[in-house]
Amino acid sequence: MGSVRWAFRYGSWTPTRSEWLYAARCIQREEKERIGQFVFARDAKSAMVGRLLLRKFVCERIAVPWSEIQLARSPRGKPYLVLPEATTTHTPPLSREAQRWSFNISHQGEYAVLAAEQGLQVGVDVMKTTMPGSSSVSQFFRIMTRQFTEYEWSVIQSSGSERQQLAAFYRHWALKESFIKAIGTGLGFNLQRAEFHLSPQPVTEEQGQHRTMMHLDEEEEDSWRFEESLLDADHHVAVALGLHSPPPAGQPRCPSPPPPTAFTHLTFGDLIAQATPLSEEDPAYWDGFQSKGEAPQRQSSRTPSE
Numbered sequence: 001m002g003s004v005r006w007a008f009r010y011g012s013w014t015p016t017r018s019e020w021l022y023a024a025r026c027i028q029r030e031e032k033e034r035i036g037q038f039v040f041a042r043d044a045k046s047a048m049v050g051r052l053l054l055r056k057f058v059c060e061r062i063a064v065p066w067s068e069i070q071l072a073r074s075p076r077g078k079p080y081l082v083l084p085e086a087t088t089t090h091t092p093p094l095s096r097e098a099q100r101w102s103f104n105i106s107h108q109g110e111y112a113v114l115a116a117e118q119g120l121q122v123g124v125d126v127m128k129t130t131m132p133g134s135s136s137v138s139q140f141f142r143i144m145t146r147q148f149t150e151y152e153w154s155v156i157q158s159s160g161s162e163r164q165q166l167a168a169f170y171r172h173w174a175l176k177e178s179f180i181k182a183i184g185t186g187l188g189f190n191l192q193r194a195e196f197h198l199s200p201q202p203v204t205e206e207q208g209q210h211r212t213m214m215h216l217d218e219e220e221e222d223s224w225r226f227e228e229s230l231l232d233a234d235h236h237v238a239v240a241l242g243l244h245s246p247p248p249a250g251q252p253r254c255p256s257p258p259p260p261t262a263f264t265h266l267t268f269g270d271l272i273a274q275a276t277p278l279s280e281e282d283p284a285y286w287d288g289f290q291s292k293g294e295a296p297q298r299q300s301s302r303t304p305s306e
Contacts, residue, residue: 002101003261004061004116005239006053007126007231008271010045011110017286019268020048024285025277027051028071036285041292046107052271053105053114054079059274061116062098066276078184079105104181111231113263115239123182123240126231127170129163137162141169148172149195171203171236172196175212175226178240182224193217196226205230208260227260237263 015023024032031051038044051071058081059066070082083094103116109128116122132140141157148156152172159168175196180189195218199211208229214221224242231237239260 002061002116002118004057004103004114005229005261005263006057006114006266007237007263008049008053008112008266008268009110009231010049010107010112011042013045013049013268015045015268015289020289021281021283021286022272022275022277023048023052025279025281026066026272026275027055027278029279031071032279032285036288039293041289041294044289044292046112049112049271050105050107050114052275053112053266054103056271056274057103057114057116062094062101064094066274067278074184076184078181079103106177106181106237109235111235111237113231113237117241119244121182121240121242121244123178123180124237125174125177125181126235126237127174127177129167129170129234129236131163131166137166141165144169147176147191149192151195151197155198167236171198171228171238174236174238175214175228175240178226178238179214179224182240182242199228203228203230203236205232208262210260229260229263231263231265 024035027035027048028051031047035044035047035051038047054071055066055069058064058069058071062081064081071079072082073079083099097118100118101116102118102120102122103114104122104124105112105114106124106126107113108126109130111126111128113124113126115124131137135143141153145153156165156168156172159165176191176194179194180191183189193216195215197213197215199209201207201209201211203209208227210225210227212226212228214224214226224240227239227241229237229239
């Protein structure tokens with residue numbers, strides 16, 4: 001099976017005029033228009049990078065020419081590839097192996113990330129550990145009480161300093177979001193149904209973990225595995241990987257899971273290495289980007305699956 005893990009630090013990306021206009025030419029018209037409607041430059045950058053990550057993956061790993069890629073969204077906002085035979089006669093139908101790829105993206109804090117896997121459902125979530133902007137840590141935790149089980153709260157609140165408690169909070173949050181994004185349930189899923197029992201080994205920038213277990217509706221769930229990584233000291237990434245259908249009774253899906261796949265950090269040049277412009281240059285699009293404001297500090301919240 002194949003695995004892809006990519007990350008792009010859009011928070012420190014200051015696009016030039018030529019970069020922004022070229023990027024806009026290389027995505028679908030409806031996505032370009034959607035990105036143009038964002039009020040804040042940070043949101044526009046994260047969305048643009050997300051679309052480029054998706055198209056780069058489809059072009060390079062599924063072998064659909066950039067100009068033939070048609071991405072759509074499920075009713076819950078999860079991106080998917082419209083199969084070539086449904087959109088064009090110029091590209092041959094995808095092979096069975098190509099159709100076995102699942103992919104997902106996430107963007108939060110400073111990073112946009114993509115995770116993809118052959119033969120498994122996949123969901124990814126990235127979270128930045130940040131201090132609450134307008135409340136104390138204890139007040140912030142009280143607001144979020146219903147999102148975690150008593151056991152999870154005991155782990156979070158016994159993690160040490162306030163900073164360490166917040167890191168544990170966002171680690172749990174990323175795990176939960178990666179799971180609901182993998183199954184495509186969206187905002188209607190009760191997060192308390194999924195309880196995570198963390199690996200005893202810490203997650204570091206040098207070494208990811210894959211020993212965290214999930215209990216679903218109070219039963220240990222062995223048909224899912226979770227990879228955890230740190231992109232830097234503040235950004236935790238969780239990748240959920242599960243079977244498309246449950247394994248036979250008594251047979252765990254992966255009794256000895258392989259080490260987590262490391263994330264590759266990409267440059268803007270990497271994003272557009274195989275890009276093909278889909279439209280003419282639109283100078284006004286740069287003016288619109290320059291007029292966007294700076295985004296305020298954001299705390300954790302439920303977000304649509306993507």
